[in-house]
Every structure is written in structure tokens, then in C-alpha cells.
Amino acid sequence: MKSPLSSPAVALLAVLVLCSFLAGPAPAADAPERKPKYVFLFIGDGMGLPQISAAQYYLAAKEGTVGGNKLLMTSMPYQGITTTYSAESPITDSAAAGTAMACGVKSYNAGLGVDDRKKPYRSIASLAKAKGMKVGIVTSVSLDHATPGAFYAHQESRRSYHEIGHELAKSGFDYFAGGGFLDPDGKKSKAPQGNVVEAVKKAGYTVVDDRAGFEALGPKSGKVVAMNKRLPDEEAMPYAIDATTPDVTLAEFTTKGIRLLDNPKGFFMMVEGGKIDWSCHANDAATTLGDLMAFNAAIAEARKFAEAHPKDTLIVVTGDHETGGLTVGFAGTKYANYFTVLDGQKTSFQAFKDEVLAPFIASHGTAARFEDVQPLITQHFGLKFAGDPKTDRLVLKDYEVAQLREAFQRSLGGEKEASKDEQGYLLYGGYDPLTVTVTHLLNQKAGLGWTTYSHTGVPVATAAQGPGGKLFAGYYDNTDIFKKLAAAMGFDAKPALLVKN
Incomplete structure (x- = not known):
């Protein structure tokens, strides 16, 4: 005889209870019709529920306790669970996941800004730019990597780094910050287009690659590409555990972005904690926690800004997939x-x-x-x-x-x-x-x-606060991140094909 605890009805009830718990109460201050003027999308690459849980338990242990909400994302009023599968597999890569969130369509693993038929779609960032908002893209990995690239590039392969870099130069976005470029001279390209950094400068960007240049940036600097001077592995910023005083942190890049992007028409900024994923691939928990804390510190900068603009600022925090099969x-x-x-x-x-x-x-x-x-x-x-x-x-x-x-x-x-x-x-x-x-x-x-050196197919957590934040409560797919952002910002929530001139 089956135990009553294993019945389908009880299992369904448990799921419904979990979903209602995750949704949480909706503060009255968040009127659904109010459009946010400032929008932050934080993506923890490789950050699943196990990484979030491990970080919170670690922080609690440091205080001599067991649990509690120790990360900013878990204290946000709206909580959701997001599925991450790609068009071809339950286990996505970062390009397909980034494309889903940026453009609202499923792609195959390695597809960047294109759907599973290789057709290009407009990103939420490009829609924001078209509406007059300023746009910033911040990451701890190279600027032409999968997650940042999904917001401005359209390539059949995420490894077309040279071409992705040239799309960055043509994007017209206002602020790029973090790592460097993986193939600036087109050595791995079948059709080199010239040096990427030179193309970026020619497009009118101020380019800085050290702390002094970074600190000198101000509202009069125009469009900016800011890179950390030390890029020890694959043109990425150092892991937080290895960072030294001259290194610019993810939080500092975020704060500078806020200062440079703030304007009467508002802004959209995507900030990626990219090396959370890399350290999980290597099954290195301490390094993972260090980068997750750096990611949390960047979120804190957005929270400070939101405190000064509470009715105008939407913050969404999510992951693109879980990496490593981490178990607490x-x-x-x-x-x-x-x-x-x-x-x-x-x-x-x-x-x-x-x-x-x-x-x-x-x-x-x-x-x-x-x-x-x-x-x-x-x-x-x-x-x-x-x-x-x-x-x-x-x-x-x-x-x-x-x-x-x-x-x-x-x-x-x-x-x-x-x-x-x-x-x-x-x-x-x-x-x-x-x-x-x-x-x-x-x-x-x-x-x-740990169970793997690769990604896993488990859902990730999504959290939000501010006007439009209630849209992010519940259980939904990663393509809905685009749709919910678009709806909150007053755009057409239907994914749109890119029409090339």
C-alpha cells in the first residue's frame, strides 16, 4: 500500500504551497501601472539555488548562527523560480540562456541573440535605447562573452568573438565595463574587420584600461568602454578572492555606471557576475562564494540608488543556470x-x-x-x-x-x-x-x-523590487524575463525580429 505522503494530490498541494510562498506579499507602493525610469538586471552566471543557499549558510556560520536571509536578493519582496532549458537541451549554455533573457526567444546552445532558426531578435537593451534610455553593460568576464553579448550581438556562434566585439562598437550603447576582448585582431576570425578597440574608439567611445582612467570618468566622458587593467585569465577580471588594491571591483563598475547613465530619460543596466560560473565549473566553493559576495556588493549599489529613487527604480536579480551541481x-x-x-x-x-x-x-x-x-x-x-x-x-x-x-x-x-x-x-x-x-x-x-564540471538543468531563483517587480513572482521560463521587463517598462512584450538596415 502506498504511503499517503506519496500521492499525486499531496505532491501537487506541496507545489502550490511552495509557489504561493515564493510569490510573497505585494507592497501597495508598487502600482502595476507605474513604469520604472531606472532598470537594473543582475545576472549571476552559474548562480542557482545551491550557490545562494551555500552563501547564506556560510555568512550565517560566520555569525555563529544557522540560517537567515543574508543576501540582498533573498530580502527582495518578489520571489520567483525560473526554468532555464534551451531549445535543444534541458541543460542550457550561457549564450542560449542570455538570449532567452535578453531577447525573449529560445536558442540552441551557442546561439547568441538568435532563435533556434538562427534568426536575430532585438534585445531588451536595444529596445530601451530606442526609447531614449541610456544603456550600460557590466560584467566580470570579457565584454564579448556570452551573457553580455546576448544584449547587443547577433551571431550563430558565441565563439565569434571578433565579430561580437565589432557589434559592440556599433551598438551605440553608452557604457561597457569589466573585462577586455578575446579576439580583438580577428586572429580566429574567417573575415577580420580590423582591431576591435580601434573600432570602439572610432565609434566615439572613451576607452580606459586602468584605475586612474576609470576614476577620472565623469558625465562629460560620453560613451565609455572601461576595462580593468589586470585581466589574468581569458580577458576576465580577477576572481574576488585574488583581487588587489588597483583592481576595480564589480561594485565600483556598477556605481560608475549609475553616475554616467543617470539622465532625465532613465537607463537600463545589465550587470553580470560572470566568474561565479567559472569557479563552479572548477568546483571551487570558496572562490565561488567570493565572487557571489562581489556580485551581492554590486546589487547593494543599485539598492542605494533605489533608496533615493524608490518609485522609479526596478531591480531584478536572477541566474542564467546552475553550474557544478553544487550540493549543500x-x-x-x-x-x-x-x-x-x-x-x-x-x-x-x-x-x-x-x-x-x-x-x-x-x-x-x-x-x-x-x-x-x-x-x-x-x-x-x-x-x-x-x-x-x-x-x-x-x-x-x-x-x-x-x-x-x-x-x-x-x-x-x-x-x-x-x-x-x-x-x-x-x-x-x-x-x-x-x-x-x-x-x-x-x-x-x-x-x-559537487556532481559535475558542467552546467545542470535545475531552475534558478529570480528576485525583484520596485515598480513592476510583482511581475517577477511565481514560476516561469527564462524567456519571460524579457517579456516581464518589457511589460514593466511599457514596451511591446512580444519578441521582435531584428530588421537590419
Whole structure:
């Protein structure tokens, strides 16, 4: 006999209760007919419910408590759940997801600003620009990457970086900020169009690539492309955990955007926390939390602006998909969690591999001993090779040391596990064996687990506040992000084909 708790009726009731909970109360101040003058769309790339939950539990643990709303998005009055599938798969990539949110249509994975028939569609950003609003695009990755590109470019492949860069120059948008360009000279293009940065300058943009130039920007600077000076990996900004004083933060780029874009006709700004996704691909929880906190700090800048313009500012926060299959829970810790052990990590997986491990192997060669790299692991991740693991969670057990020793030998041999070896891939993905093993062990000690080095198909959370915010409560698809933004802003909510002149 089936348990009554497993009946379809009870399951349906649970879903309805969950949806009503997520919708939350609608403050009377948010009249549906009022159009927002200022619109912020924040996209946490790779940020699913597990990443949000892990961040909140981590922050609570730092305070000696268990839970609570510790992120700005979870304190917003309107809460929703958003599906993310692409036209061809339950698991989307960032291009298809970005296209869905920017243009309101489903695309195949890798399609940018086009539908599944490769037809180009207008983005919410271009509609805002056509209505006289100023437009800003901010990201912690390269400016020609999938998510930012979905708001101004139309390409059959997200990897057409050179062409995407030239579309940026032609977009007429007012403010681009964050990383650089992946193929400025068209070395990977079949039809190079000339240097992208030169094209951007020719289009009338002021281009700055250091803090001094960034700080000098003001309302009289005109259209702007602002890049962080240090772009250590794939023309992206450094991970927040690795950032140094000269680096411009995502929050600072957001604040500057507000100052440059503010005008009587209002603005639309998309801000992406792009490297949340990258660190989740690498299964590095501490680095993920660092970038999620940087993303939260950028949202805080929009919230400050909204406090000064409460009846005119709409803020929407969402993710494009979940990455890594993160779980808040690990078999080895059962119901317990020890999130603060993540504080032992001082360096991202990328910086450790590039700036610590690579020079170590280069200087020691094949004579390198595992014992010689142990102090570096302790210094950068907090894991200890001596002590009692029963009283100190950061002390490694014998089998964990054995895992690290084996991974070190693979790294020493220059092995990348995106290899021919399926078992190796399941262990390490396409990352340095020692580095990913270190982060896995530290994450497991915290009580966190991962299931993949890729994206997953689970829904993401969406939150909103301000005029039009109530539209974002409930359960809906990522294409509805475009439609709801358009409806709130007074535009035609039907996706529109791009008519090329």
C-alpha cells in the first residue's frame, strides 16, 4: 500500500504551497501601472539555488548562527523560480540562456541573440535605447562573452568573438565595463574587420584600461568602454578572492555606471557576475562564494540608488543556470556542516595553478617531491598535514593525503584530466589534478559536494523590487524575463525580429 505522503494530490498541494510562498506579499507602493525610469538586471552566471543557499549558510556560520536571509536578493519582496532549458537541451549554455533573457526567444546552445532558426531578435537593451534610455553593460568576464553579448550581438556562434566585439562598437550603447576582448585582431576570425578597440574608439567611445582612467570618468566622458587593467585569465577580471588594491571591483563598475547613465530619460543596466560560473565549473566553493559576495556588493549599489529613487527604480536579480551541481551537504559530514573551514583558502584555483604550482614545478622539475608542495597547500588552502583530524577539521586524514599525492604525480607529469581517461575526467574534469583535488577535499570538509564540471538543468531563483517587480513572482521560463521587463517598462512584450538596415 502506498504511503499517503506519496500521492499525486499531496505532491501537487506541496507545489502550490511552495509557489504561493515564493510569490510573497505585494507592497501597495508598487502600482502595476507605474513604469520604472531606472532598470537594473543582475545576472549571476552559474548562480542557482545551491550557490545562494551555500552563501547564506556560510555568512550565517560566520555569525555563529544557522540560517537567515543574508543576501540582498533573498530580502527582495518578489520571489520567483525560473526554468532555464534551451531549445535543444534541458541543460542550457550561457549564450542560449542570455538570449532567452535578453531577447525573449529560445536558442540552441551557442546561439547568441538568435532563435533556434538562427534568426536575430532585438534585445531588451536595444529596445530601451530606442526609447531614449541610456544603456550600460557590466560584467566580470570579457565584454564579448556570452551573457553580455546576448544584449547587443547577433551571431550563430558565441565563439565569434571578433565579430561580437565589432557589434559592440556599433551598438551605440553608452557604457561597457569589466573585462577586455578575446579576439580583438580577428586572429580566429574567417573575415577580420580590423582591431576591435580601434573600432570602439572610432565609434566615439572613451576607452580606459586602468584605475586612474576609470576614476577620472565623469558625465562629460560620453560613451565609455572601461576595462580593468589586470585581466589574468581569458580577458576576465580577477576572481574576488585574488583581487588587489588597483583592481576595480564589480561594485565600483556598477556605481560608475549609475553616475554616467543617470539622465532625465532613465537607463537600463545589465550587470553580470560572470566568474561565479567559472569557479563552479572548477568546483571551487570558496572562490565561488567570493565572487557571489562581489556580485551581492554590486546589487547593494543599485539598492542605494533605489533608496533615493524608490518609485522609479526596478531591480531584478536572477541566474542564467546552475553550474557544478553544487550540493549543500556531503556524505562524509552527514547532517553537519563546517562552512567556516573555507576561510582557510586564500587563493583561487586559477591563481594557485598559474602563480604557485606552475612556478614550483618549473623550478623543481621531475625531482619535485610531494612533501615539498605540502607547505604551499597549507598556506593557500589551510589544509594541514599534521595534527589530529578529530579535533581539527583542516587536518587531512591518511586517505586524503593519498589522494593528494596521486593527484600531485598527475600534475607533475603535466596531465590534464579532460583526457582520454574517463575515470580521470570524473575525478578532475579539465582542471589541474592537484588543484581540483585540494578544493574538493576542502569543500567536503565544509560539507559541500559537487556532481559535475558542467552546467545542470535545475531552475534558478529570480528576485525583484520596485515598480513592476510583482511581475517577477511565481514560476516561469527564462524567456519571460524579457517579456516581464518589457511589460514593466511599457514596451511591446512580444519578441521582435531584428530588421537590419
